Amino acid sequence: MRLRVEFTTEPFDLDEAPAHAVVAREVVEAAELDAVDVGPFGNTAQGGVDAVLTAVDALLRKALEAGATRVSLQVNVVEEGEA
DSSP states (O other): OEEEEEEEEESOOSSSOOHHHHHHHHHHHHSSOSEEEEOSSOEEEEEEHHHHHHHHHHHHHHHHHTTOSEEEEEEEEEOTTOO
C-alpha cells in the first residue's frame, strides 16, 4: 500500500517562511519518500505506509515544537503507479 500526505502549517507568513514551515519541509525532504512536492501554500509527499507514517509523526512533532499553532493534513491511499 502507498500513501499520499498533503499538509500545511500555520500561522502563515507571506513575507518569509516561518520556522515551523521550514522544519516541516525539511522532515519530508529527508524522509525515505518517493515523491515530495513543496509549495508556498501546501506540500505533498508520497511513499510506502511506514515511510509516510514515520514522516507524519516527525512532521507533527517538529512543526509544533518550532511554533506551529495548527497543522492541517490529509492522508490518502493511492494506487500503485499513481502520481
